[in-house]
Amino acid sequence: MQITVDIPDDMARQLESLKDELPQILALGLLQVKANPSTGFSGLAEVLEFLATLPSPQETLALRLSDTAQAQIEALLEKNRVDGLTALEQRLWQQYEFVEHLVRMAKAQALLKLQEVA
Amino acid sequence: MSKTYVPADLRRLVFERAQDSCEYCLIPAALALAAHQMDHIIAEKHGGETVSENLALSCALCNLAKGSDIASIDPETNDTAKLYHPRRDQWSSHFQFEAQTGLIQPLSAIARATIRLLPINRPESLTERVILFRVGRLVIPAD
Numbered sequence: 001m002q003i004t005v006d007i008p009d010d011m012a013r014q015l016e017s018l019k020d021e022l023p024q025i026l027a028l029g030l031l032q033v034k035a036n037p038s039t040g041f042s043g044l045a046e047v048l049e050f051l052a053t054l055p056s057p058q059e060t061l062a063l064r065l066s067d068t069a070q071a072q073i074e075a076l077l078e079k080n081r082v083d084g085l086t087a088l089e090q091r092l093w094q095q096y097e098f099v100e101h102l103v104r105m106a107k108a109q110a111l112l113k114l115q116e117v118a
Numbered sequence: 119m120s121k122t123y124v125p126a127d128l129r130r131l132v133f134e135r136a137q138d139s140c141e142y143c144l145i146p147a148a149l150a151l152a153a154h155q156m157d158h159i160i161a162e163k164h165g166g167e168t169v170s171e172n173l174a175l176s177c178a179l180c181n182l183a184k185g186s187d188i189a190s191i192d193p194e195t196n197d198t199a200k201l202y203h204p205r206r207d208q209w210s211s212h213f214q215f216e217a218q219t220g221l222i223q224p225l226s227a228i229a230r231a232t233i234r235l236l237p238i239n240r241p242e243s244l245t246e247r248v249i250l251f252r253v254g255r256l257v258i259p260a261d
Contacts, residue, residue, distance in 0.1 A: 047151065065152050073152045073178055081161060081186045096152070097179060101242040103151040108249035111149075115253045 057110035136175035141204040152178040161186035174204040190231040199231035209259035220244030
């Protein structure tokens with residue numbers, strides 16, 4: 001299907017180098033629009049909101065994925081082993097990886113803080 | 119798409135044996151956001167069984183990067199090399215940890231292929247391991 005849309009010039013410039021990825025970008029955007037904030041990878045937003053509350057080292061160390069997000073991670077791992085991931089699923093995994101490292105660093109810093117006070 | 123059930127006592131054994139840490143990148147389960155995984159060292163699709171000798175503890179990131187692979191390319195020689203097998207290969211014969219940089223240095227073709235594929239030395243992982251080592255929470259496998 002072909003569609004024509006008017007977009008601002010600055011966005012057009014940004015999209016110039018991403019022409020080939022437009023269908024994926026639209027698919028990801030659609031996923032975000034349709035996402036229920038309490039489920040799916042948008043659940044990762046909750047992790048960022050949690051970190052923004054400046055939790056204590058103990059609270060940071062106790063942070064885990066919600067059951068829903070954990071189940072999605074495991075489903076992607078299984079799909080990767082059996083069929084491989086689609087380009088869209090690979091993008092989702094990259095989003096998760098970014099947050100995973102962010103949380104690991106927050107937890108490592110929490111461990112350092114706890115050791116300093118001990 | 120069905121995920122093989124690993125009985126609770128076998129899961130416990132795998133966690134205890136690995137001292138709660140990923141057997142590839144050494145990140146402890148307590149530091150991760152997503153739960154550590156029961157890795158079939160030889161993937162089920164290659165006939166690997168759900169038994170103690172074929173299971174390793176793996177973080178979600180290493181688990182995805184490894185997928186169902188059992189071998190990869192040694193970047194030094196471009197030859198095929200088996201991946202590190204936590205039950206059959208001695209960690210210290212293949213890897214060496216650098217406390218100052220957080221790098222896990224390869225000592226063999228197996229290690230070079232494994233480090234490249236997973237990838238064990240991601241820049242983010244180096245900082246995590248340096249801090250963990252400083253606070254005495256990094257478990258270096260002693261064979």
